[in-house]
Amino acid sequence: MMSLNRYRLKHLQKNKHRGAIRAGKLLQRPDRLIGLILIGNNLVNIFASAIATVIAIRLWGDAGIFIATAALTLVILIFAEITPKTIAAMHPERIAFPASLILIPLMKLMYPVVALVNGVTNGLLRIMGFDPAKMDDEHVSSEELRTIVTDAGQLIPSRHRGMLLNILDLEEVTVDDIMVPRNEVYGVDLDDSDDDILRCIQTSSHTRLPVWREDINNIVGMLHTRSISRVIDPQGLDREALEREMEKPYFIPESTPLHTQLLNFQQKKKPLAVVVDEYGDVLGLVALEDILEEIVGEFTSSMADAEEDIHPQRDGSFIIDGTANIREINKTLHWKLPTDGPKTLSGLILEHLESFPDANTGLAIGRYRLEILKLEGNVVQAARVQLSGRVH
DSSP: OTTSOHHHHHHHHHTTOHHHHHHHHHHTSHHHHHHHHHHHHHHHHHHHHHHHHHHHHHHHTTHHHHHHHHHHHHHIIIIIIIHHHHHHHHSHHHHHHHHHHHHHHHHHHTHHHHHHHHHHHHHHHHHTTOOTTOOOOOOOOHHHHHHHHHTTGGGSOHHHHHHHHHHHHGGGOBHHHHSEEGGGOOOEETTSOHHHHHHHHHTOOSSEEEEEESEEEEEEEEEEGGGHHHHEETTEEOHHHHHHHOBOOOEEETTOBHHHHHHHHHHHTOSEEEEEOTTSOEEEEEEHHHHHHHHHOOOSTHHHHHHHTEEEOTTSOEEEETTSBHHHHHHHHTOOOOOSSOSBHHHHHHHHHTSOOOTTOEEEETTEEEEEEEEETTEEEEEEEEEOSSOO
């Protein structure tokens, strides 16, 4: 009864399994169930000991006490304790569900005795500082659930396990970890000429485009590419129609966890958001598609784009663009570069050096050896990275 998987038991109860329903009722008060089982167990063992001792004394006299004790101990251990309990632990459902047919009537029959014994034992527990009414919390933490999913083996296909683990990771990742940084944002600047705006809209590979005036920090709307026909007239671009077709931009803070933002996208029916810092400056864009890719894996060219930033070398090292996202590097190469700080390789290098170095400067971050190959201004453009065996 105690070896039953509580979560499988709940599943069977929901499916109206009679044995599971009976076992669930008994396990609602495990103290009473244990009391009933131990009362019956001890009654049988003590009664058997008394009978065996009487028989042994009549057969062998006083020496029979020792003979009965030794023989009955072996019999009880082998046939009444170790063997049946091992079988029950190995096949708890096959034993517990039929046993519940006997235990429920016994519980009703012996309830006064069980209640008396439990009352005494619970009183002793309170004196010793334990609260019998306070049961262990059966809720599973995210780490425990992660272990359950990982150890599920063939019960859950490997791809599905990966998706479940990715869902658990959503609460540990924020939108600024997966956003498109502002320097890579493709959008419409209303200060550009009509021809430039038209060219920008017509050559876009994105469904929605941010529209700003003067500076990306002044995003005034989002333009859906399905509205192209309504913003172009025979004379060219209709700016009034363009501003009329724009949707209101949706701003979110950079520290929003992905699982929260996924729900926000669903509630607000907005598939694209502008990420801003605490001062309101635009940091980048994040789309619903980006979060879904964190769950199901890459289904666009973003992984290919990440691989274009990483160039393997014959000596086992990699030349990586400084603007490459650290999380994408880790995904592509199965590395564990720190992701709790800067988001790009350049930012990571500069944070560890705490200065703006010259080219060919080397450093070690954990098991990774890095060498700056190209530096332009205050940004590392390229670095050689190699995994070493030593931790620095």
